[in-house]
Amino acid sequence: MTDDELLAILKPRVELLKSQVDAACERVNRDPAEVTIVAVTKTVSPRVAGLMPRLGLPNLGESRPQELWRKAEAIPNATFHLIGHLQRNKLDRTIPLVALMHSADSERMLTALNAFGIEHARPVHVLLEVNISREEAKGGIAIEDLASLYARFHESPGLSIRGLMGMAAYADNPEAARPAFRILRELRDELQQTHGKPLRELSMGMSGDFVPAIEEGATLIRPGSLLFADLPADQ
Numbered sequence: 001m002t003d004d005e006l007l008a009i010l011k012p013r014v015e016l017l018k019s020q021v022d023a024a025c026e027r028v029n030r031d032p033a034e035v036t037i038v039a040v041t042k043t044v045s046p047r048v049a050g051l052m053p054r055l056g057l058p059n060l061g062e063s064r065p066q067e068l069w070r071k072a073e074a075i076p077n078a079t080f081h082l083i084g085h086l087q088r089n090k091l092d093r094t095i096p097l098v099a100l101m102h103s104a105d106s107e108r109m110l111t112a113l114n115a116f117g118i119e120h121a122r123p124v125h126v127l128l129e130v131n132i133s134r135e136e137a138k139g140g141i142a143i144e145d146l147a148s149l150y151a152r153f154h155e156s157p158g159l160s161i162r163g164l165m166g167m168a169a170y171a172d173n174p175e176a177a178r179p180a181f182r183i184l185r186e187l188r189d190e191l192q193q194t195h196g197k198p199l200r201e202l203s204m205g206m207s208g209d210f211v212p213a214i215e216e217g218a219t220l221i222r223p224g225s226l227l228f229a230d231l232p233a234d235q
Ligand SMILES: *Cc1c(COP(=O)(O)O)cnc(C)c1O
Pocket: 040, 042, 063, 083, 084, 167, 206, 207, 208, 222, 223, 224, 225, 226
């Protein structure tokens, strides 16, 4: 496959996604400029991922640090988001490559990120991942623990907590995800009220449920398979 052949497959997918984002925004009177599409490139090669900035999607999401390192080296014109677990021994190498860490989900991780930010005199931009699906197998801060964790870290000099991230339980019907997204927005609103400090970002919505996520206030959506499923194998 040449780049042009790949672009010919990807371009209509990106256009369809953007038109669906616009339509969802219009239904709830939001400006589409408030919604950033983070293309989740974890299943594709650096070459395919590297085409996304040319299609107007410069924000790329990766769930594994090693894969993020590889893509960051190959694609200097992209902006990277870490959306998966970060082991502390990979923190030093990963954080400098990442514009936003979506998956800060424990006191230990926040402590380590804060120390990193202080050491490098630049606050680490993070979202707190909340376990809105209440599934034990899923990561994320328990809803009950969020307020105290935020209170503890929101003034940490090495951190800039920009908002919350969440994943709904898997379901065939996108509407099933809506209540979980609403909970994430309400949690964000409560923290803003309590502390009188803006928490702009809500990272929620993947291929199957980004429409209700946008309608409930998502500022970052994370579609993957919608863009990259069934590409010819010889990328
Ligand atoms: C893989 C992944 C996505 C993308 O999921 P799709 O269903 O392929 O759109 C989004 N967010 C996270 C955290 C992921 O791990």
